[in-house]
Amino acid sequence: MRLAGKVALVTGAGRSGELMGVGAAIAARLAAEGARVALLDLSAARAQATAEAIGAAGGSAYVITADVTRHAACVAAVAACTERFGGVDVLVNNAALYADPSMAGDEAAARRLVDVNVFGTMNMTEAAHPAIAARGGGAIVNIGSITGLRGYHGPVYSASKGAVFAYTRTMAHQLGRAGIRVNAVAPGHIVAPQSAKADAAARRLLDAANLLGTGGSAADIADAALFLASNEARWITGVVLPVDGGLTATTPSGMAGPMFDAMRD
Numbered sequence: 622m623r624l625a626g627k628v629a630l631v632t633g634a635g636r637s638g639e640l641m642g643v644g645a646a647i648a649a650r651l652a653a654e655g656a657r658v659a660l661l662d663l664s665a666a667r668a669q670a671t672a673e674a675i676g677a678a679g680g681s682a683y684v685i686t687a688d689v690t691r692h693a694a695c696v697a698a699v700a701a702c703t704e705r706f707g708g709v710d711v712l713v714n715n716a717a718l719y720a721d722p723s724m725a726g727d728e729a730a731a732r733r734l735v736d737v738n739v740f741g742t743m744n745m746t747e748a749a750h751p752a753i754a755a756r757g758g759g760a761i762v763n764i765g766s767i768t769g770l771r772g773y774h775g776p777v778y779s780a781s782k783g784a785v786f787a788y789t790r791t792m793a794h795q796l797g798r799a800g801i802r803v804n805a806v807a808p809g810h811i812v813a814p815q816s817a818k819a820d821a822a823a824r825r826l827l828d829a830a831n832l833l834g835t836g837g838s839a840a841d842i843a844d845a846a847l848f849l850a851s852n853e854a855r856w857i858t859g860v861v862l863p864v865d866g867g868l869t870a871t872t873p874s875g876m877a878g879p880m881f882d883a884m885r886d
């Protein structure tokens with residue numbers, strides 16, 4: 622019960638179907654550690670599905686339907702969480718859209734993606750940090766992607782995640798004296814809804830393309846988010862933690878050996 626007595630607000634916490642997304646996995650993990658969790662999502666039905674799973678496991682969850690691109694909606698969400706649970710100790714900025722290369726040329730879609738991934742993170746942080754400070758401090762965890770650290774396909778998505786990391790460090794600087802730690806997780810090639818389209822052959826390659834040679838899941842990201850949200854990380858702020866099987870610790874030439882080994886298996 623590492624978060625007993627704490628209140629967490631997780632954005633993009635909805636789920637649909639069997640394959641749990643990152644936000645739903647984080648919300649469930651925080652709830653299992655004793656936090657009361659506000660589940661914010663654009664979709665009430667998706668958030669409700671997560672709430673039911675948390676409730677069935679004995680946890681406490683509350684659904685908030687909101688669009689993180691709307692600052693007023695974020696302020697209202699923090700107020701609703703405070704009214705329901707008495708405050709906010711932990712904010713997890715997870716809601717995001719994922720761009721595929723075909724988005725190039727569709728400026729409206731590109732702008733919407735940056736709006737959700739970057740302005741959504743900033744809106745929620747601006748809305749929540751006074752409430753977190755009022756509790757004597759707490760933690761903000763931003764969910765980025767390794768595409769914000771390395772060159773990948775999907776320039777708009779990558780740029781948005783790079784912005785999330787720059788914002789993470791800057792807000793750690795801004796909010797440290799208020800006792801608010803701001804950190805980010807950079808997930809690698811996990812199996813989660815945004816990446817579930819990869820077929821079996823592509824998945825084998827993705828799983829082999831890291832130092833451990835194994836695949837990751839939303840649960841791995843949830844464990845890292847829990848650590849950064851908990852008191853065990855009390856002296857950690859302004860970091861971007863890759864959770865990627867070591868992929869960003871090496872280079873393509875460094876990976877050549879393990880990749881060839883995997884292909885021979």
Ligand SMILES: NC(=O)c1ccc[n+]([C@@H]2O[C@H](COP(=O)([O-])OP(=O)(O)OC[C@H]3O[C@@H](n4cnc5c(N)ncnc54)[C@H](O)[C@@H]3O)[C@@H](O)[C@H]2O)c1
Nearest residue numbers: 633635642643663688689715716717766808813814815816
């Ligand atoms: N899936 C991956 O392989 C992967 C890899 C690296 C990083 N990530 C990151 O992990 C996070 C979650 O990914 P996922 O695969 O679980 O995604 P997902 O699409 O399953 O979940 C995202 C949730 O955000 C919600 N959402 C979208 N726009 C919103 C808005 N404007 N306001 C409020 N809610 C909104 C959606 O309704 C959805 O429930 C994202 O930040 C993503 O960039 C995922």
